[in-house]
Amino acid sequence: xxxxxxxxxxxxxxxxxxxxxxxxxxxxxxxxxxxxxxxxxxxxxxxxxxxxxxxxxxxxxxxxxxxxxxxxxxxxxxxxxxxxxxxxxxxxxxxxxxxxxxxxxxxxxxxxxxxxxxxxxxxxxxxxxxxxxxxxxxxxxxxxxxxxxxxxxxxxxxxxxxxxxxxxxxxxxxxxxxxxxxxxxxxxxxxxxxxxxxxxxxxxxxxxxxxxxxxxxxxxxxxxxxxxxxxxxxxxxxxxxxxxxxxxxxxxxxxxxxxxxxxxxxxxxxxxxxxxxxxxxxxxxxxxxxxxx
Amino acid sequence: xxxxxxxxxxxxxxxxxxxxxxxxxxxxxxxxxxxxxxxxxxxxxxxxxxxxxxxxxxxxxxxxxxxxxxxxxxxxxxxxxxxxxxxxxxxxxxxxxxxxxxxxxxxxxxxxxxxxxxxxxxxxxxxxxxxxxxxxxxxxx
Numbered sequence: 001x002x003x004x005x006x007x008x009x010x011x012x013x014x015x016x017x018x019x020x021x022x023x024x025x026x027x028x029x030x031x032x033x034x035x036x037x038x039x040x041x042x043x044x045x046x047x048x049x050x051x052x053x054x055x056x057x058x059x060x061x062x063x064x065x066x067x068x069x070x071x072x073x074x075x076x077x078x079x080x081x082x083x084x085x086x087x088x089x090x091x092x093x094x095x096x097x098x099x100x101x102x103x104x105x106x107x108x109x110x111x112x113x114x115x116x117x118x119x120x121x122x123x124x125x126x127x128x129x130x131x132x133x134x135x136x137x138x139x140x141x142x143x144x145x146x147x148x149x150x151x152x153x154x155x156x157x158x159x160x161x162x163x164x165x166x167x168x169x170x171x172x173x174x175x176x177x178x179x180x181x182x183x184x185x186x187x188x189x190x191x192x193x194x195x196x197x198x199x200x201x202x203x204x205x206x207x208x209x210x211x212x213x214x215x216x217x218x219x220x221x222x223x224x225x226x227x228x229x230x231x232x233x234x235x236x237x238x239x240x241x242x243x244x245x246x247x248x249x250x251x252x253x254x255x256x257x258x259x260x261x262x263x264x265x266x267x268x269x270x271x272x273x274x275x276x277x278x279x280x281x282x283x284x285x286x287x288x289x290x291x292x293x
Numbered sequence: 294x295x296x297x298x299x300x301x302x303x304x305x306x307x308x309x310x311x312x313x314x315x316x317x318x319x320x321x322x323x324x325x326x327x328x329x330x331x332x333x334x335x336x337x338x339x340x341x342x343x344x345x346x347x348x349x350x351x352x353x354x355x356x357x358x359x360x361x362x363x364x365x366x367x368x369x370x371x372x373x374x375x376x377x378x379x380x381x382x383x384x385x386x387x388x389x390x391x392x393x394x395x396x397x398x399x400x401x402x403x404x405x406x407x408x409x410x411x412x413x414x415x416x417x418x419x420x421x422x423x424x425x426x427x428x429x430x431x432x433x434x
């Protein structure tokens with residue numbers, strides 16, 4: 001299978017190429033857009049770190065969190081205000097931006113502003129969502145559902161290709177093990193890579209304990225660095241982490257978002273591991289252990 | 294009793310046309326290929342490129358051997374591209390070949406079906422052993 005490289009960024013923003021032999025790309029930001037001021041502050045803080053480390057990155061934040069466990073939880077600033085803020089961040093920082101959409105009616109507006117559109121893991125096999133994502137003509141960040149095997153993601157890929165999209169980034173965000181628990185199977189990266197599309201590791205959602213706190217999710221963020229090193233060594237092309245400057249006050253995913261004080265340390269390690277893996281590939285070639293021998 | 298064999302019969306007089314046998318594209322997964330083989334009641338599926346050229350075949354025997362070797366879950370095997378498990382340079386015959394020679398080739402290689410291609414490797418059909426032998430022996434026309 002020919003390895004594909006996707007390019008994220010239209011107009012005058014930075015172009016981020018994601019794929020084989022490319023630098024590790026980072027996708028990050030606060031889980032939800034909390035306010036214009038907070039979104040801009042986070043973009044500035046992350047941009048400084050990524051520029052310092054020379055890591056290409058895409059700003060991520062969502063305008064509508066439709067999968068909250070509780071109706072009382074913060075739902076988001078809404079489509080219009082949220083996309084307006086993301087558009088202004090693009091202009092101000094020259095960054096590509098990504099946001100997810102949970103309703104196919106929001107796809108066009110999302111694609112009109114965002115450089116990449118994201119499909120939530122719970123909706124990864126919904127035909128109407130996949131069709132509307134492809135219709136935006138933007139690269140698509142498709143997260144593997146926690147209930148899906150990595151090989152079955154090929155069905156979603158086949159739908160997207162049928163709808164005319166060939167710019168896809170496949171992400172793992174953990175797999176359900178029983179109730180309220182996720183595990184990461186690192187073999188999902190080489191398996192999903194067999195589709196030819198680049199793969200991403202969503203570190204902060206992987207350590208989530210879904211709805212473990214009754215009406216909200218818990219998380220074990222202490223494991224983020226371990227999983228990041230492991231996934232990067234397994235050959236991911238992009239790393240996804242939600243970050244916040246005050247996780248305790250985060251309006252969404254407060255138990256899983258990474259405190260920004262740790263971001264430079266973790267990204268530095270991820271970059272080193274990624275570059276080491278590329279060196280190993282250069283020196284020893286592609287992994288080629290045959291399955292049937 | 295002596296058997297009168299139709300030694301002058303050509304492959305194109307006996308072969309199944311592409312409409313009568315499982316022909317699949319290179320994007321078809323193994324599960325879909327097996328379903329198609331079942332629908333046509335044949336133990337072979339021919340994989341063709343977008344311009345109709347033969348790029349591989351998949352047979353019952355290939356799958357049987359694969360099932361004994363593969364360690365991955367069946368659900369993962371099912372969704373592999375059929376092409377991954379195919380024979381990429383199969384033995385083929387041409388429509389102008391003698392049926393007798395084609396059946397001799399089947400016996401020599403212990404295969405039940407042979408893809409029929411033209412000079413440019415375009416798939417024209419499949420020669421199936423049951424009908425081939427029956428015609429050769431004069432059991433059917």
